[in-house]
Amino acid sequence: MSTRFPSKLLEDAVNxxxxxxxxxxxxxxxxxxxxxxxxxxxxxxxxxxxxxxxDDVCYCSVCHGISDTPVCDICSxxxxxxxxxxxxxxxxxxxxxxxxxxxxxxxxxLGGIISPVDGVGPSDLTINRLEEKVRSGVIKEVILxxxxxxxxxxxxxxxxxxxxxxxxxxxxxxxxVAIGDVLEYTDEITLGQxxxxxxxxxxxxxx
Amino acid sequence: MSTRFPSKLLEDAVNxxxxxxxxxxxxxxxxxxxxxxxxxxxxxxxxxxxxxxxDDVCYCSVCHGISDTPVCDICSxxxxxxxxxxxxxxxxxxxxxxxxxxxxxxxxxLGGIISPVDGVGPSDLTINRLEEKVRSGVIKEVILxxxxxxxxxxxxxxxxxxxxxxxxxxxxxxxxVAIGDVLEYTDEITLGQxxxxxxxxxxxxxx
Numbered sequence: 001m002s003t004r005f006p007s008k009l010l011e012d013a014v015n016x017x018x019x020x021x022x023x024x025x026x027x028x029x030x031x032x033x034x035x036x037x038x039x040x041x042x043x044x045x046x047x048x049x050x051x052x053x054x055d056d057v058c059y060c061s062v063c064h065g066i067s068d069t070p071v072c073d074i075c076s077x078x079x080x081x082x083x084x085x086x087x088x089x090x091x092x093x094x095x096x097x098x099x100x101x102x103x104x105x106x107x108x109x110l111g112g113i114i115s116p117v118d119g120v121g122p123s124d125l126t127i128n129r130l131e132e133k134v135r136s137g138v139i140k141e142v143i144l145x146x147x148x149x150x151x152x153x154x155x156x157x158x159x160x161x162x163x164x165x166x167x168x169x170x171x172x173x174x175x176x177v178a179i180g181d182v183l184e185y186t187d188e189i190t191l192g193q194x195x196x197x198x199x200x201x202x203x204x205x206x207x
Numbered sequence: 208m209s210t211r212f213p214s215k216l217l218e219d220a221v222n223x224x225x226x227x228x229x230x231x232x233x234x235x236x237x238x239x240x241x242x243x244x245x246x247x248x249x250x251x252x253x254x255x256x257x258x259x260x261x262d263d264v265c266y267c268s269v270c271h272g273i274s275d276t277p278v279c280d281i282c283s284x285x286x287x288x289x290x291x292x293x294x295x296x297x298x299x300x301x302x303x304x305x306x307x308x309x310x311x312x313x314x315x316x317l318g319g320i321i322s323p324v325d326g327v328g329p330s331d332l333t334i335n336r337l338e339e340k341v342r343s344g345v346i347k348e349v350i351l352x353x354x355x356x357x358x359x360x361x362x363x364x365x366x367x368x369x370x371x372x373x374x375x376x377x378x379x380x381x382x383x384v385a386i387g388d389v390l391e392y393t394d395e396i397t398l399g400q401x402x403x404x405x406x407x408x409x410x411x412x413x414x
Contacts, residue, residue: 004305006280006298007273013260016253020238029299031227032260036273040261046223047258053220054242054250066214066243073213091213092236098211 064126065109066091074098074106081105083140087130087159089113089147097145105143108133113146114155122158130159134166141169148175271333272316273298281305281313288312290347294337294366296320296354304352312350315340320353321362329365337366341373348376355382 005011010032017028035043059065060072067073074080074094084105088094094107110125133139142163146152160170176194177186186194212218217239224235242250266272267279274280281287281301291312295301301314317332340346349370353359367377383401384393393401 004302006267006301007264007275009256009260009264009275010273010298012256016256019253021241022234022237027229030229033297033299034228035257035261036264038261043261044258046226047254047256047261049216049219049223049254050242050257051251051254053216053239054245054247054254057214057216057243060213066217068214068216090240091217092240094213095211 063094063107063109064111064129065094065107079104083138084143085130085133085139085141086143086145088145089152093145105141108142110146110155113149113151114158115151125155127159127162131162134163134168137167139168141171144170144172270301270314270316271318271336272301272314286311290345291350292337292340292346292348293350293352295352296359300352312348315349317353317362320358321365322358332362334366334369338369341370341375344374346375348378351377351379 005014013032013035014025014028017023017031018025020028023031035046056068058067058070060067060075061070062075063072065072065074069076075082081104085108086097086103086105087108087110088097089110089112091109094109097103097107108126108130110127110130112120112125114120114122114125130142134142142159144156144159146155156172163170174197175190176197177183177190183191212221220239220242221232221235224230224238225232227235230238242253263275265274265277267274267282268277269282270279272279272281276283282289288311292315293304293310293312294315294317295304296317296319298316301316304310304314315333315337317334317337319327319332321327321329321332337349341349349366351363351366353362363379370377381404382397383404384390384397390398
């Protein structure tokens with residue numbers, strides 16, 4: 001049974017919100033009713049921010065991450081090592097690595113991950129651009145920082161094959177027992193790798 | 208630790224979404240990334256719908272519900288009995304009662320419920336307007352259709368006191384065991400009321 005809305009504007013707004021992933025019609029209705037109670041200027045700003053986001057946001061021509069300028073802040077920062085490239089799936093991962101404050105190189109955003117199930121192949125990603133950068137000879141090391149899923153491993157392997165003809169060091173994130181993990185419940189592959197790749201014990205140190 | 212966004216536009220959009228109730232920063236980020244992948248025209252429509260919602264939506268001058276026109280479709284429908292008023296808390300409740308297709312009168316939307324904890328008193332609601340309508344003498348029956356909570360009961364009682372000087376029938380929704388309820392788990396007050404207000408058994412019939 002379809003719900004009869006007392007207002008077309010209300011119905012339109014509920015439809016728009018419920019088109020978002022994870023937002024059902026009840027939640028959409030609640031969000032719209034919340035917006036109706038807010039100040040007109042605030043709601044206007046909300047609407048304009050969304051419109052502006054899609055129109056004005058651009059992608060950095062160097063790393064392909066989201067940026068407000070043709071070249072993003074990280075890529076245009078002279079203090080960063082541009083011979084060290086961290087390959088990530090998306091801009092969320094750029095932010096995750098940036099938050100560790102442990103990385104001083106630059107990024108290369110693939111824009112996804114190879115996933116035959118979702119119909120994403122190598123040509124949908126920025127792998128050609130990555131190869132060009134490596135071919136130019138200025139890159140010393142490429143860090144593959146993808147998720148440790150089957151798709152991540154496939155993408156790692158594909159990129160490795162594409163880059164191996166060139167004189168570049170290809171590394172990947174260390175695998176091991178995460179901070180806070182209980183050994184008893186750690187999966188055997190991770191635990192096995194963490195034994196094989198064991199390192200000299202050292203006292204904790206800052207950054 | 209604050210997250211460093213690679214784009215101000217992105218950050219603004221995430222902030223706007225996470226200002227909504229029940230939307231955290233992770234969810235807000237996911238929604239914004241989803242919008243970035245959508246067609247520009249769709250996102251533009253989303254933004255405009257929100258802006259328009261708050262600017263153009265109006266409240267029916269008769270029932271105080273949300274409407275696109277000065278008098279809503281229900282209040283201006285000559286086929287509805289305007290001497291029978293159903294008092295509800297908000298427009299969601301109008302839609303809930305409309306969906307039953309059992310009510311042929313009109314509505315009066317209070318715009319909330321008396322709740323000292325939330326700082327909502329009688330003067331914040333449209334109770335004066337309801338009294339005026341009843342005073343005019345055209346109303347034969349007022350159905351109090353509020354939630355069966357303490358706030359709902361308080362509001363029922365307050366409205367009853369305000370309207371009792373006038374020649375109007377004041378009714379409330381039947382209380383009883385809900386369809387599908389297991390008797391064993393029905394609370395004793397509801398069960399007690401449903402015994403006191405028992406009715407003649409009849410075979411189920413269509414609406």
